[in-house]
Amino acid sequence: MSLSQFISAKKADVTAKRERRKEARPGELLDAALDLFVEKGFAATHAEEVAKRAGVSKGTLFLYFQTKEDLFKAVVRANISGRFQEWNDELAHYEGSTPALLRHFVTAWWERVGATRASGITKLMMSEARNFPELAAFYQREVVEPGQDLVRRILQRGVDRGEFRPMDTNQTVYCVLAPMIFLMIWKHSVGACVNSAHLLVPEDYLAAQMETLLHGVCLPQAAGAAPIPENKT
Amino acid sequence: MSLSQFISAKKADVTAKRERRKEARPGELLDAALDLFVEKGFAATHAEEVAKRAGVSKGTLFLYFQTKEDLFKAVVRANISGRFQEWNDELAHYEGSTPALLRHFVTAWWERVGATRASGITKLMMSEARNFPELAAFYQREVVEPGQDLVRRILQRGVDRGEFRPMDTNQTVYCVLAPMIFLMIWKHSVGACVNSAHLLVPEDYLAAQMETLLHGVCLPQAAGAAPIPENKT
Amino acid sequence: MSLSQFISAKKADVTAKRERRKEARPGELLDAALDLFVEKGFAATHAEEVAKRAGVSKGTLFLYFQTKEDLFKAVVRANISGRFQEWNDELAHYEGSTPALLRHFVTAWWERVGATRASGITKLMMSEARNFPELAAFYQREVVEPGQDLVRRILQRGVDRGEFRPMDTNQTVYCVLAPMIFLMIWKHSVGACVNSAHLLVPEDYLAAQMETLLHGVCLPQAAGAAPIPENKT
Amino acid sequence: MSLSQFISAKKADVTAKRERRKEARPGELLDAALDLFVEKGFAATHAEEVAKRAGVSKGTLFLYFQTKEDLFKAVVRANISGRFQEWNDELAHYEGSTPALLRHFVTAWWERVGATRASGITKLMMSEARNFPELAAFYQREVVEPGQDLVRRILQRGVDRGEFRPMDTNQTVYCVLAPMIFLMIWKHSVGACVNSAHLLVPEDYLAAQMETLLHGVCLPQAAGAAPIPENKT
């Protein structure tokens, strides 16, 4: 190793160590923040506690996130918003039937969000939306609308390909999303502190929901469902 | 009337008025507190605001409820009364088809609970369950389990009468309840502070859910649904 | 004393004691605040210190003044703004010559503001104006503009009555006010911490300023001054 | 050129550059600090901002000045240089009338100090004198007293030459200096953040002040002013 190589290696090393730390910090803080936000809610989570759990001081937290709201937004972005790109890509390149796509989407969502700590964020937003209008707006913009949009496009794909019967996709979107939202809320509220005799089994519940949903919205030729009778109620 | 008579009459009058109010006080406070807890959550609801809305002073609130937590617990307990007896009776004497019964149950629920202030209690419990585990257990015992039981018996009636296909009623129960729970929470959180382009219309949503549900779980002869294909995903 | 008299007297007494306290409080707080604001500046004055000096707790201060800025505004109103009514009345009813009026105004100002603690407020505003734009605007609105207006009307009175030569009153206003402002600043800065050999004697300084000013602006017939020569500079 | 030669040449170059910068550093820092202290006051000026404006890091600032107070003191000291020598010389060799000398002095002061950044120092001292008594004394000694002395000698020259009426020069000195001081403070406080309808025009204000001053203090034969009437007030 030449001298200059040695010198620059040394410097690189020093810098690297620092930068590794600096780059790791936000992640560690987001991690700690997610835990605490989910556990205690936005208002009841104290900045100092987040910092302590991440192993740094209060001041350091505010070095990386200007306010507690910013921290929250960053948590949402890191855990949810970021996923939509991925899903949009999958949707664009999916080649199978739309019922299969919908099942895939729900399964993937469960694995990547529903079953993870990130699911707590949704419960959190439902609880605190009214007290933090700006956060609510942010969440609506970054999560709710992209999510509804994604589902709407899936449903429309089914209609366009003659797999689903014509429908008001704007309303049906809620039939797809509501079970997921319900699941996240349930898990982080009642589910977190009660041992019921008949526990909710998320995967079974989701599968059941999807099947009842599909047999209701599918045309006969697509998923084998019968035509909907006209004499409703 | 002598002076002393006048005085004691006046005093008696004042006392009577006071006692009347005194007995009404806790109810008025619980009423005010329910509204505020639902609207803003536990932490963000200020004792003074509750008192003001009930028309008394802050001091009086703490005369009836030692702490804010006590007030919260009293609010939840006071609002979870026995509506189940009523429904159990209706179920026992219902003579129509089970799909019609289920539709009736959901409609009645929306009218008697979902559309009323009582729906706020559910939102409240979902939001604060983790902070009040003791209350969550109470809620589970007094509300969740009786509710699940009721629905389970409706579903079982359908299976027994050959209207519904055989199913794991313990899981399907959630398919009936989840939309209701979702609706209550949505209404009191996102629904209260976001002007989305595509608002959720509760009645439409419930009707749609019920139809997709029925066409998924009903046997062909019962509600005209097609047989469920065996090749699930 | 009858019973009812006794009763209402007792009640009145109790209430009175309380109210007397409640009414005295803001004054005590304003008093303490004025001292501290003048001594340490707005930013460096701590709410807790103000409260302590007034003999109450931090919380009590915020019971009477929502923010530190509000406290400051109240201090200004109590010590300066309130004076303008009084001066405007005096101006309206003054019957002597305008030079005498101007001398009266300056003397009165010195006695009622310049020589009192209130003078510190002006120095304070000069120091902190740029950091607290809202306070600066408030001060401009409540003090500077009414003050300039008052002086302008005095000058105009002199011109109208043929005592002063015609002038741009908007600029001359500063010739009257500047010595006062200078005095307040000097007194609360250099003057507060230096023992100069040749101390500024405010009364002498003001008198000298007024005389030079008058002999400059007065028409010959009014105060015996000569016409201003045209070859300035 | 060998490798080692290249390295040491490079190093020498770097070192030279560094040393050049190193010597300039404190000056750049003082320069940046002056601007900020004048603009925002001592407390509201942040170390980091000073460093950034000087193009160095926060750490470097504290390398040259142990504390923010030290920096403040250095700023004041660095900006109070000997402009008095220059003026004393001008005074000694001036051959015109004393009124003309006084006008010259005021005009020169405005051009060389009042209109420049140096005026900020005065505002700074007035604002912070009470927090830095030691500096206030220094300022008194190095600036205030020499300045008063200079003016006093001008006035005395007028009296001695029969141009000015006899006076207490110690007090009249303030009549000359106060407008200047007022102007510097006004400009850096109210003047910087208020859009008044009638803005102060420094040059006009100074000219007007000087004329009223001269016509008040001058004997008739000196500047054409009328005799001062004896019937004051």
Next chain:
DNA sequence: GATGAATGAGGATTCATTCAT
């Protein structure tokens, strides 16, 4: 010497709770 990440004391403000009246 120079850097900038990290620190933590400090300050304004809130609000559940107490208690003299």
Next chain:
DNA sequence: CATGAATGAATCCTCATTCAT
């Protein structure tokens, strides 16, 4: 019983200063 003035612990955020690199 009822009141509401008073309290002070608790919380977010800032920023001078330090120190490992």
